[in-house]
Amino acid sequence: MAIKIEDAFNDCFERMMSGESLESCISRYPQYASELDLMLRTSFDVKRRAYPIQPRPEFKYWAGVRMQGVQNYLQKSPLPYKSSSYNLKRNLAITLAAMLVFIIATTTTVAASSDAMPDDPLYGVKLAVEQIQVALTPNEMDKAEIYAKLTEKRAIEIATMADKGKTDKVMATTEIMNYQLQQIEQNLAKYETAASTIPAPARWSTISDNQSGKTSDKAEATIKITETNKQPITQESQRNIASINKAKDSINTRTTKSITILENAMNKVPESIKSNINETIDRAKTTSKHLIRDISNPPDNRSTTDNKTDNGTTNLHEKPKLNTLDINRYDNNDKRSGPNGPDDKDNIKKR
Amino acid sequence: MLSEEQIVRRAVNGDREAFTYIYNLHFDKVYRYIYIKVRSQIEAEDLTQEVFIKAYEGIRNYRWKELPITAWLFRIAHNHVIDYIRKISKEKRADLSEADAISGGDPVYMTEQNFEIYELKNALEKLPDAQREVATLRFISELSISEVALTLGKSEGTVKALQFNAIASLRKLLYGKINGY
Numbered sequence: 001m002a003i004k005i006e007d008a009f010n011d012c013f014e015r016m017m018s019g020e021s022l023e024s025c026i027s028r029y030p031q032y033a034s035e036l037d038l039m040l041r042t043s044f045d046v047k048r049r050a051y052p053i054q055p056r057p058e059f060k061y062w063a064g065v066r067m068q069g070v071q072n073y074l075q076k077s078p079l080p081y082k083s084s085s086y087n088l089k090r091n092l093a094i095t096l097a098a099m100l101v102f103i104i105a106t107t108t109t110v111a112a113s114s115d116a117m118p119d120d121p122l123y124g125v126k127l128a129v130e131q132i133q134v135a136l137t138p139n140e141m142d143k144a145e146i147y148a149k150l151t152e153k154r155a156i157e158i159a160t161m162a163d164k165g166k167t168d169k170v171m172a173t174t175e176i177m178n179y180q181l182q183q184i185e186q187n188l189a190k191y192e193t194a195a196s197t198i199p200a201p202a203r204w205s206t207i208s209d210n211q212s213g214k215t216s217d218k219a220e221a222t223i224k225i226t227e228t229n230k231q232p233i234t235q236e237s238q239r240n241i242a243s244i245n246k247a248k249d250s251i252n253t254r255t256t257k258s259i260t261i262l263e264n265a266m267n268k269v270p271e272s273i274k275s276n277i278n279e280t281i282d283r284a285k286t287t288s289k290h291l292i293r294d295i296s297n298p299p300d301n302r303s304t305t306d307n308k309t310d311n312g313t314t315n316l317h318e319k320p321k322l323n324t325l326d327i328n329r330y331d332n333n334d335k336r337s338g339p340n341g342p343d344d345k346d347n348i349k350k351r
Numbered sequence: 352m353l354s355e356e357q358i359v360r361r362a363v364n365g366d367r368e369a370f371t372y373i374y375n376l377h378f379d380k381v382y383r384y385i386y387i388k389v390r391s392q393i394e395a396e397d398l399t400q401e402v403f404i405k406a407y408e409g410i411r412n413y414r415w416k417e418l419p420i421t422a423w424l425f426r427i428a429h430n431h432v433i434d435y436i437r438k439i440s441k442e443k444r445a446d447l448s449e450a451d452a453i454s455g456g457d458p459v460y461m462t463e464q465n466f467e468i469y470e471l472k473n474a475l476e477k478l479p480d481a482q483r484e485v486a487t488l489r490f491i492s493e494l495s496i497s498e499v500a501l502t503l504g505k506s507e508g509t510v511k512a513l514q515f516n517a518i519a520s521l522r523k524l525l526y527g528k529i530n531g532y
Contacts, residue, residue, distance in 0.1 A: 010511045010515075055378065
Protein backbone atom coordinates (compact mmCIF):
# COMPACT_ATOMS: atom_id res chain seq x y z
CA MET A 1 0.00 0.00 0.00
CA ALA A 2 1.35 3.42 -0.99
CA ILE A 3 2.37 5.61 1.91
CA LYS A 4 0.35 8.77 2.42
CA ILE A 5 2.12 12.12 2.09
CA GLU A 6 1.25 13.08 5.69
CA ASP A 7 2.93 9.87 6.91
CA ALA A 8 5.97 10.54 4.71
CA PHE A 9 6.11 14.09 6.04
CA ASN A 10 5.92 12.94 9.64
CA ASP A 11 8.58 10.29 9.08
CA CYS A 12 10.94 12.83 7.49
CA PHE A 13 10.28 15.38 10.23
CA GLU A 14 11.15 12.82 12.92
CA ARG A 15 14.27 11.73 11.04
CA MET A 16 15.46 15.31 10.59
CA MET A 17 14.91 15.96 14.28
CA SER A 18 17.26 13.05 14.90
CA GLY A 19 19.89 14.59 12.66
CA GLU A 20 19.20 13.21 9.17
CA SER A 21 19.60 15.72 6.32
CA LEU A 22 16.68 17.07 4.31
CA GLU A 23 18.06 15.65 1.07
CA SER A 24 18.54 12.19 2.54
CA CYS A 25 15.01 12.19 3.94
CA ILE A 26 13.39 13.37 0.76
CA SER A 27 15.22 10.73 -1.29
CA ARG A 28 13.21 8.11 0.61
CA TYR A 29 10.01 9.46 -0.92
CA PRO A 30 10.83 10.53 -4.49
CA GLN A 31 7.13 10.60 -5.41
CA TYR A 32 6.58 13.46 -2.93
CA ALA A 33 10.01 15.09 -3.21
CA SER A 34 8.98 18.64 -4.15
CA GLU A 35 6.03 18.83 -1.74
CA LEU A 36 8.01 17.35 1.12
CA ASP A 37 10.87 19.76 0.51
CA LEU A 38 8.55 22.77 0.89
CA MET A 39 6.63 21.37 3.83
CA LEU A 40 9.71 20.30 5.77
CA ARG A 41 11.42 23.64 5.23
CA THR A 42 8.27 25.37 6.49
CA SER A 43 8.01 23.15 9.56
CA PHE A 44 11.62 23.86 10.53
CA ASP A 45 11.09 27.56 9.91
CA VAL A 46 8.09 27.47 12.28
CA LYS A 47 10.29 25.76 14.87
CA ARG A 48 13.08 28.28 14.30
CA ARG A 49 10.68 31.20 14.77
CA ALA A 50 9.38 29.69 17.99
CA TYR A 51 12.81 28.95 19.50
CA PRO A 52 13.32 32.40 21.03
CA ILE A 53 10.18 31.85 23.11
CA GLN A 54 11.83 30.69 26.30
CA PRO A 55 10.99 31.42 29.90
CA ARG A 56 13.35 33.96 31.41
CA PRO A 57 15.98 32.08 33.42
CA GLU A 58 15.33 34.15 36.53
CA PHE A 59 11.57 33.52 36.25
CA LYS A 60 12.23 29.83 35.82
CA TYR A 61 14.43 29.76 38.86
CA TRP A 62 12.03 31.67 41.09
CA ALA A 63 9.07 29.67 39.79
CA GLY A 64 10.98 26.56 40.88
CA VAL A 65 11.58 28.02 44.32
CA ARG A 66 7.92 28.96 44.60
CA MET A 67 6.89 25.47 43.49
CA GLN A 68 8.99 24.01 46.28
CA GLY A 69 7.29 26.41 48.66
CA VAL A 70 3.90 25.16 47.45
CA GLN A 71 5.04 21.58 47.94
CA ASN A 72 6.19 22.35 51.48
CA TYR A 73 2.96 24.08 52.31
CA LEU A 74 0.72 21.37 50.88
CA GLN A 75 2.65 18.62 52.62
CA LYS A 76 2.05 20.25 55.97
CA SER A 77 -1.47 21.48 55.26
CA PRO A 78 -4.23 19.05 56.30
CA LEU A 79 -6.77 20.93 54.18
CA PRO A 80 -7.10 20.39 50.45
CA TYR A 81 -5.40 23.22 48.63
CA LYS A 82 -7.26 25.15 45.97
CA SER A 83 -5.24 27.34 43.67
CA SER A 84 -8.27 29.45 42.81
CA SER A 85 -8.46 30.88 46.33
CA TYR A 86 -5.19 32.71 46.72
CA ASN A 87 -5.77 34.24 50.09
CA LEU A 88 -3.20 36.29 51.88
CA LYS A 89 -2.50 33.71 54.57
CA ARG A 90 -1.72 30.97 52.12
CA ASN A 91 0.40 33.18 49.93
CA LEU A 92 2.32 34.33 52.99
CA ALA A 93 2.87 30.76 54.10
CA ILE A 94 4.00 29.76 50.62
CA THR A 95 6.33 32.73 50.39
CA LEU A 96 7.87 31.95 53.79
CA ALA A 97 8.24 28.31 52.88
CA ALA A 98 9.77 29.31 49.55
CA MET A 99 12.24 31.58 51.31
CA LEU A 100 13.26 28.81 53.68
CA VAL A 101 13.67 26.41 50.82
CA PHE A 102 15.59 29.03 48.93
CA ILE A 103 18.07 29.62 51.73
CA ILE A 104 18.67 25.91 52.27
CA ALA A 105 18.59 24.84 48.67
CA THR A 106 20.33 27.69 46.91
CA THR A 107 23.86 26.83 47.95
CA THR A 108 23.64 23.19 46.98
CA THR A 109 21.54 23.76 43.85
CA VAL A 110 23.76 26.52 42.54
CA ALA A 111 26.86 24.43 43.13
CA ALA A 112 25.29 21.43 41.44
CA SER A 113 24.13 23.50 38.47
CA SER A 114 27.55 24.85 37.54
CA ASP A 115 28.28 21.94 35.21
CA ALA A 116 24.70 21.56 33.95
CA MET A 117 24.24 21.09 30.21
CA PRO A 118 21.20 22.37 28.25
CA ASP A 119 19.50 18.97 28.57
CA ASP A 120 19.97 18.99 32.33
CA PRO A 121 17.08 20.02 34.61
CA LEU A 122 19.43 22.36 36.50
CA TYR A 123 20.44 24.27 33.37
CA GLY A 124 17.90 27.01 34.09
CA VAL A 125 19.50 27.55 37.49
CA LYS A 126 22.90 27.81 35.85
CA LEU A 127 21.64 30.52 33.47
CA ALA A 128 19.96 32.38 36.33
CA VAL A 129 23.17 32.34 38.37
CA GLU A 130 25.09 33.66 35.36
CA GLN A 131 22.62 36.52 34.97
CA ILE A 132 22.96 37.42 38.62
CA GLN A 133 26.74 37.41 38.20
CA VAL A 134 26.46 39.83 35.26
CA ALA A 135 23.94 42.02 37.08
CA LEU A 136 26.27 42.37 40.07
CA THR A 137 29.15 43.55 37.86
CA PRO A 138 29.15 47.34 37.65
CA ASN A 139 31.82 47.87 34.98
CA GLU A 140 30.95 47.45 31.29
CA MET A 141 34.36 46.07 30.38
CA ASP A 142 34.09 43.46 33.16
CA LYS A 143 30.59 42.60 31.95
CA ALA A 144 31.90 42.11 28.42
CA GLU A 145 34.59 39.81 29.85
CA ILE A 146 32.00 37.77 31.76
CA TYR A 147 29.83 37.49 28.64
CA ALA A 148 32.90 36.27 26.72
CA LYS A 149 33.37 33.53 29.33
CA LEU A 150 29.68 32.66 29.01
CA THR A 151 29.80 32.48 25.20
CA GLU A 152 32.70 30.05 25.49
CA LYS A 153 30.58 27.94 27.84
CA ARG A 154 27.68 28.11 25.35
CA ALA A 155 29.98 27.01 22.51
CA ILE A 156 31.05 23.96 24.55
CA GLU A 157 27.40 23.21 25.34
CA ILE A 158 26.44 23.49 21.67
CA ALA A 159 29.24 21.08 20.74
CA THR A 160 28.13 18.64 23.48
CA MET A 161 24.50 18.78 22.38
CA ALA A 162 25.58 18.31 18.75
CA ASP A 163 27.51 15.21 19.83
CA LYS A 164 24.38 13.88 21.51
CA GLY A 165 22.28 14.68 18.42
CA LYS A 166 20.01 17.00 20.41
CA THR A 167 19.17 19.43 17.62
CA ASP A 168 16.58 21.36 19.59
CA LYS A 169 19.02 22.06 22.41
CA VAL A 170 21.68 23.09 19.89
CA MET A 171 19.24 25.63 18.46
CA ALA A 172 18.13 26.96 21.83
CA THR A 173 21.71 27.31 23.08
CA THR A 174 22.72 29.01 19.83
CA GLU A 175 20.05 31.64 20.46
CA ILE A 176 21.40 32.26 23.95
CA MET A 177 24.94 32.49 22.59
CA ASN A 178 23.83 35.04 19.95
CA TYR A 179 22.34 37.15 22.70
CA GLN A 180 25.49 36.95 24.80
CA LEU A 181 27.71 37.87 21.84
CA GLN A 182 25.52 40.92 21.34
CA GLN A 183 26.02 41.78 24.98
CA ILE A 184 29.81 41.72 24.53
CA GLU A 185 29.52 44.22 21.67
CA GLN A 186 27.04 46.37 23.56
CA ASN A 187 29.09 46.50 26.74
CA LEU A 188 32.24 47.33 24.78
CA ALA A 189 30.31 50.09 23.01
CA LYS A 190 29.04 51.42 26.34
CA TYR A 191 32.56 51.36 27.71
CA GLU A 192 33.83 53.24 24.68
CA THR A 193 31.13 55.86 25.08
CA ALA A 194 32.12 56.29 28.70
CA ALA A 195 35.81 56.47 27.75
CA SER A 196 35.08 59.16 25.15
CA THR A 197 33.89 61.45 27.92
CA ILE A 198 37.30 61.30 29.61
CA PRO A 199 39.09 64.56 28.82
CA ALA A 200 41.68 64.36 26.07
CA PRO A 201 45.16 65.84 26.38
CA ALA A 202 45.77 69.38 25.38
CA ARG A 203 47.88 68.36 22.40
CA TRP A 204 44.68 67.67 20.48
CA SER A 205 44.17 71.36 20.29
CA THR A 206 47.58 71.86 18.74
CA ILE A 207 46.83 69.22 16.12
CA SER A 208 43.49 70.80 15.34
CA ASP A 209 44.92 74.24 14.90
CA ASN A 210 47.82 73.07 12.81
CA GLN A 211 45.40 71.12 10.63
CA SER A 212 43.48 74.25 9.86
CA GLY A 213 46.70 75.57 8.36
CA LYS A 214 46.62 78.65 10.53
CA THR A 215 49.36 79.11 13.03
CA SER A 216 47.99 82.22 14.54
CA ASP A 217 49.50 83.84 17.60
CA LYS A 218 46.57 82.54 19.56
CA ALA A 219 47.25 79.02 18.35
CA GLU A 220 50.94 79.30 19.14
CA ALA A 221 50.01 80.56 22.57
CA THR A 222 47.75 77.57 23.00
CA ILE A 223 50.58 75.25 22.01
CA LYS A 224 52.84 76.78 24.61
CA ILE A 225 50.22 76.62 27.31
CA THR A 226 49.26 73.06 26.58
CA GLU A 227 52.85 71.84 26.30
CA THR A 228 53.55 73.43 29.65
CA ASN A 229 50.54 71.81 31.23
CA LYS A 230 51.10 68.37 29.78
CA GLN A 231 51.60 65.96 32.62
CA PRO A 232 53.05 62.46 32.59
CA ILE A 233 50.70 59.48 32.57
CA THR A 234 50.09 58.47 36.14
CA GLN A 235 50.80 55.02 37.52
CA GLU A 236 47.11 54.58 38.17
CA SER A 237 46.11 55.28 34.57
CA GLN A 238 48.88 52.96 33.35
CA ARG A 239 47.45 50.23 35.55
CA ASN A 240 43.98 50.93 34.10
CA ILE A 241 45.31 50.70 30.56
CA ALA A 242 47.05 47.43 31.33
CA SER A 243 43.94 45.92 32.86
CA ILE A 244 41.78 47.05 29.92
CA ASN A 245 44.20 45.52 27.45
CA LYS A 246 44.27 42.34 29.50
CA ALA A 247 40.46 42.19 29.54
CA LYS A 248 40.30 42.76 25.78
CA ASP A 249 42.92 40.08 25.18
CA SER A 250 40.92 37.70 27.34
CA ILE A 251 37.67 38.48 25.47
CA ASN A 252 39.39 38.03 22.13
CA THR A 253 40.98 34.72 23.15
CA ARG A 254 37.69 33.34 24.42
CA THR A 255 35.76 34.51 21.35
CA THR A 256 38.35 32.94 19.03
CA LYS A 257 38.19 29.72 21.03
CA SER A 258 34.39 29.72 20.80
CA ILE A 259 34.59 30.11 17.01
CA THR A 260 36.91 27.09 16.78
CA ILE A 261 34.59 24.99 18.97
CA LEU A 262 31.57 25.92 16.84
CA GLU A 263 33.42 25.26 13.59
CA ASN A 264 34.36 21.80 14.87
CA ALA A 265 30.74 21.17 15.90
CA MET A 266 29.45 22.08 12.43
CA ASN A 267 29.92 18.61 10.97
CA LYS A 268 27.91 17.08 13.80
CA VAL A 269 24.72 19.08 13.27
CA PRO A 270 22.03 18.47 10.63
CA GLU A 271 22.03 20.59 7.47
CA SER A 272 18.83 22.30 8.56
CA ILE A 273 20.50 24.18 11.41
CA LYS A 274 23.97 24.78 9.94
CA SER A 275 22.93 28.26 8.83
CA ASN A 276 22.08 29.15 12.44
CA ILE A 277 25.48 28.01 13.68
CA ASN A 278 27.14 29.90 10.81
CA GLU A 279 25.26 33.02 11.84
CA THR A 280 26.61 32.65 15.38
CA ILE A 281 30.15 32.09 14.07
CA ASP A 282 29.86 35.25 11.95
CA ARG A 283 28.63 37.19 14.95
CA ALA A 284 31.56 35.94 17.02
CA LYS A 285 33.99 36.85 14.22
CA THR A 286 32.59 40.37 14.12
CA THR A 287 33.15 40.72 17.85
CA SER A 288 36.66 39.35 17.50
CA LYS A 289 37.45 41.72 14.60
CA HIS A 290 36.28 44.63 16.70
CA LEU A 291 38.75 43.68 19.43
CA ILE A 292 41.63 42.94 17.04
CA ARG A 293 41.11 46.34 15.42
CA ASP A 294 41.28 48.04 18.80
CA ILE A 295 44.27 46.12 20.07
CA SER A 296 46.32 46.31 16.90
CA ASN A 297 45.67 49.97 16.35
CA PRO A 298 47.19 51.79 19.28
CA PRO A 299 45.97 55.31 19.70
CA ASP A 300 49.36 56.94 19.39
CA ASN A 301 49.52 55.65 15.83
CA ARG A 302 46.10 57.01 15.12
CA SER A 303 46.16 60.33 16.80
CA THR A 304 47.28 62.27 13.76
CA THR A 305 45.63 60.13 11.10
CA ASP A 306 42.15 59.30 12.32
CA ASN A 307 40.58 62.48 11.08
CA LYS A 308 42.48 62.70 7.84
CA THR A 309 40.55 62.35 4.61
CA ASP A 310 41.81 60.50 1.55
CA ASN A 311 43.71 63.50 0.23
CA GLY A 312 45.54 63.91 3.49
CA THR A 313 43.43 66.75 4.78
CA THR A 314 41.61 66.60 8.03
CA ASN A 315 37.87 66.40 8.30
CA LEU A 316 37.15 68.82 11.05
CA HIS A 317 33.47 67.98 11.08
CA GLU A 318 34.22 64.49 12.24
CA LYS A 319 34.93 63.83 15.88
CA PRO A 320 38.10 61.90 16.63
CA LYS A 321 37.40 58.18 16.68
CA LEU A 322 37.69 56.86 20.16
CA ASN A 323 37.79 53.48 21.67
CA THR A 324 38.78 52.14 25.01
CA LEU A 325 42.47 52.26 24.18
CA ASP A 326 42.22 55.97 23.53
CA ILE A 327 42.63 56.26 27.24
CA ASN A 328 46.33 55.93 26.41
CA ARG A 329 46.15 59.37 24.95
CA TYR A 330 44.96 61.03 28.06
CA ASP A 331 46.45 61.99 31.25
CA ASN A 332 43.64 61.53 33.70
CA ASN A 333 44.89 64.47 35.72
CA ASP A 334 44.46 66.84 32.83
CA LYS A 335 40.78 67.71 33.01
CA ARG A 336 40.85 70.79 30.82
CA SER A 337 40.86 69.34 27.34
CA GLY A 338 39.19 66.63 25.28
CA PRO A 339 36.50 65.94 22.75
CA ASN A 340 33.92 67.82 24.73
CA GLY A 341 36.17 69.88 26.90
CA PRO A 342 37.22 73.49 26.52
CA ASP A 343 40.16 72.59 24.28
CA ASP A 344 38.18 70.33 22.01
CA LYS A 345 38.91 70.99 18.34
CA ASP A 346 35.33 72.15 17.78
CA ASN A 347 35.79 74.78 20.45
CA ILE A 348 39.10 75.83 18.97
CA LYS A 349 37.50 76.07 15.55
CA LYS A 350 34.98 78.49 17.00
CA ARG A 351 37.75 80.59 18.42
CA MET B 352 17.77 4.56 35.70
CA LEU B 353 14.08 4.94 36.36
CA SER B 354 11.59 4.89 33.51
CA GLU B 355 9.20 7.78 33.03
CA GLU B 356 6.37 5.61 34.33
CA GLN B 357 8.28 4.78 37.52
CA ILE B 358 9.08 8.46 38.10
CA VAL B 359 5.43 9.38 37.61
CA ARG B 360 4.31 6.64 39.99
CA ARG B 361 6.66 8.04 42.61
CA ALA B 362 5.27 11.53 42.05
CA VAL B 363 1.74 10.18 42.43
CA ASN B 364 2.79 8.64 45.75
CA GLY B 365 3.98 12.02 47.00
CA ASP B 366 7.68 11.90 46.05
CA ARG B 367 8.60 15.56 45.67
CA GLU B 368 11.82 14.91 43.82
CA ALA B 369 9.95 12.90 41.24
CA PHE B 370 7.48 15.74 40.73
CA THR B 371 10.34 18.24 40.46
CA TYR B 372 11.84 16.06 37.73
CA ILE B 373 8.55 16.14 35.79
CA TYR B 374 8.29 19.88 36.40
CA ASN B 375 11.78 20.57 35.03
CA LEU B 376 11.24 18.29 32.07
CA HIS B 377 8.07 20.01 30.90
CA PHE B 378 8.32 23.56 32.18
CA ASP B 379 9.73 25.17 28.99
CA LYS B 380 7.32 23.31 26.73
CA VAL B 381 4.29 24.32 28.76
CA TYR B 382 5.51 27.93 28.87
CA ARG B 383 5.94 28.03 25.08
CA TYR B 384 2.51 26.51 24.55
CA ILE B 385 0.90 29.10 26.81
CA TYR B 386 2.96 32.00 25.50
CA ILE B 387 1.99 31.43 21.88
CA LYS B 388 -1.65 31.41 22.97
CA VAL B 389 -1.60 34.52 25.16
CA ARG B 390 1.56 36.18 23.74
CA SER B 391 2.22 38.16 26.86
CA GLN B 392 5.26 37.31 28.92
CA ILE B 393 3.65 38.26 32.22
CA GLU B 394 0.47 36.30 31.58
CA ALA B 395 2.40 33.31 30.26
CA GLU B 396 4.59 33.27 33.37
CA ASP B 397 1.62 33.46 35.75
CA LEU B 398 -0.37 30.84 33.86
CA THR B 399 2.59 28.46 33.63
CA GLN B 400 3.08 28.59 37.39
CA GLU B 401 -0.62 28.03 37.96
CA VAL B 402 -0.66 25.04 35.62
CA PHE B 403 2.09 23.34 37.63
CA ILE B 404 0.40 24.15 40.92
CA LYS B 405 -2.79 22.56 39.54
CA ALA B 406 -0.75 19.60 38.37
CA TYR B 407 0.78 19.17 41.82
CA GLU B 408 -2.65 19.35 43.42
CA GLY B 409 -4.01 16.79 41.02
CA ILE B 410 -1.08 14.40 40.72
CA ARG B 411 -2.43 12.09 43.44
CA ASN B 412 -5.50 11.40 41.32
CA TYR B 413 -3.49 10.83 38.16
CA ARG B 414 -3.66 7.39 36.54
CA TRP B 415 -0.86 6.44 34.18
CA LYS B 416 -3.00 3.95 32.27
CA GLU B 417 -5.49 6.58 31.25
CA LEU B 418 -3.08 9.17 29.87
CA PRO B 419 0.70 9.71 29.68
CA ILE B 420 1.94 12.46 31.96
CA THR B 421 2.82 14.84 29.08
CA ALA B 422 -0.67 14.61 27.61
CA TRP B 423 -2.17 15.02 31.09
CA LEU B 424 -0.10 18.16 31.75
CA PHE B 425 -0.95 19.70 28.40
CA ARG B 426 -4.63 19.03 28.95
CA ILE B 427 -4.36 21.00 32.19
CA ALA B 428 -2.51 23.77 30.34
CA HIS B 429 -5.05 23.77 27.50
CA ASN B 430 -8.02 23.99 29.88
CA HIS B 431 -6.31 26.61 32.02
CA VAL B 432 -5.62 28.84 29.01
CA ILE B 433 -9.22 28.45 27.83
CA ASP B 434 -10.46 29.43 31.31
CA TYR B 435 -8.14 32.43 31.29
CA ILE B 436 -9.30 33.58 27.88
CA ARG B 437 -12.93 33.18 28.93
CA LYS B 438 -12.22 35.10 32.11
CA ILE B 439 -10.86 38.10 30.32
CA SER B 440 -13.93 37.77 28.04
CA LYS B 441 -12.94 40.13 25.28
CA GLU B 442 -9.50 38.81 24.62
CA LYS B 443 -6.94 41.36 25.59
CA ARG B 444 -4.36 41.11 22.84
CA ALA B 445 -0.83 41.85 23.84
CA ASP B 446 0.96 44.54 21.90
CA LEU B 447 3.76 43.66 19.57
CA SER B 448 6.11 45.33 22.03
CA GLU B 449 5.12 42.79 24.65
CA ALA B 450 6.20 39.87 22.51
CA ASP B 451 9.05 38.37 24.36
CA ALA B 452 12.13 36.81 22.96
CA ILE B 453 15.19 35.60 24.78
CA SER B 454 17.28 38.14 22.96
CA GLY B 455 17.51 41.61 24.33
CA GLY B 456 19.48 44.74 23.81
CA ASP B 457 20.02 45.23 20.12
CA PRO B 458 16.74 46.82 18.96
CA VAL B 459 17.16 45.65 15.36
CA TYR B 460 17.77 42.06 16.37
CA MET B 461 14.93 42.17 18.89
CA THR B 462 12.48 43.65 16.44
CA GLU B 463 13.31 41.05 13.81
CA GLN B 464 12.76 38.22 16.26
CA ASN B 465 9.62 39.70 17.73
CA PHE B 466 8.23 40.35 14.30
CA GLU B 467 8.83 36.75 13.30
CA ILE B 468 7.03 35.55 16.43
CA TYR B 469 4.26 38.05 15.77
CA GLU B 470 3.89 36.77 12.20
CA LEU B 471 3.84 33.18 13.42
CA LYS B 472 1.24 33.95 16.06
CA ASN B 473 -0.96 35.73 13.51
CA ALA B 474 -0.62 32.88 11.04
CA LEU B 475 -1.50 30.34 13.73
CA GLU B 476 -4.58 32.33 14.68
CA LYS B 477 -5.87 32.05 11.11
CA LEU B 478 -5.75 28.24 11.17
CA PRO B 479 -8.81 26.16 12.03
CA ASP B 480 -8.85 25.28 15.75
CA ALA B 481 -7.79 21.65 15.33
CA GLN B 482 -4.88 22.50 13.02
CA ARG B 483 -3.75 25.29 15.34
CA GLU B 484 -3.76 23.00 18.39
CA VAL B 485 -1.78 20.32 16.56
CA ALA B 486 0.74 22.79 15.13
CA THR B 487 1.27 24.45 18.52
CA LEU B 488 1.71 21.21 20.43
CA ARG B 489 3.85 19.59 17.75
CA PHE B 490 6.14 22.36 16.50
CA ILE B 491 6.21 24.83 19.37
CA SER B 492 5.91 22.58 22.43
CA GLU B 493 7.65 19.73 20.60
CA LEU B 494 5.36 16.90 21.65
CA SER B 495 5.47 13.60 19.79
CA ILE B 496 2.63 12.54 17.51
CA SER B 497 1.31 10.09 20.11
CA GLU B 498 1.48 12.71 22.87
CA VAL B 499 -0.43 15.21 20.70
CA ALA B 500 -2.99 12.52 19.84
CA LEU B 501 -3.55 11.67 23.50
CA THR B 502 -3.66 15.31 24.59
CA LEU B 503 -6.33 16.10 22.03
CA GLY B 504 -8.10 12.76 22.22
CA LYS B 505 -7.64 12.07 18.51
CA SER B 506 -6.11 9.20 16.55
CA GLU B 507 -2.48 9.44 15.41
CA GLY B 508 -3.63 9.26 11.78
CA THR B 509 -5.88 12.27 12.28
CA VAL B 510 -3.10 14.19 14.00
CA LYS B 511 -0.69 13.46 11.12
CA ALA B 512 -3.24 14.72 8.61
CA LEU B 513 -3.94 17.83 10.70
CA GLN B 514 -0.22 18.42 11.11
CA PHE B 515 0.37 18.26 7.35
CA ASN B 516 -2.58 20.53 6.58
CA ALA B 517 -1.47 22.98 9.27
CA ILE B 518 2.00 23.25 7.76
CA ALA B 519 0.56 23.67 4.25
CA SER B 520 -1.68 26.47 5.55
CA LEU B 521 1.17 28.10 7.48
CA ARG B 522 3.29 28.02 4.34
CA LYS B 523 0.63 29.95 2.44
CA LEU B 524 0.10 32.39 5.30
CA LEU B 525 3.78 33.03 5.95
CA TYR B 526 5.20 33.05 2.42
CA GLY B 527 2.27 33.05 0.01
CA LYS B 528 1.20 30.25 -2.29
CA ILE B 529 4.10 28.33 -3.86
CA ASN B 530 3.66 25.37 -6.21
CA GLY B 531 0.11 24.82 -5.02
CA TYR B 532 1.19 24.54 -1.38
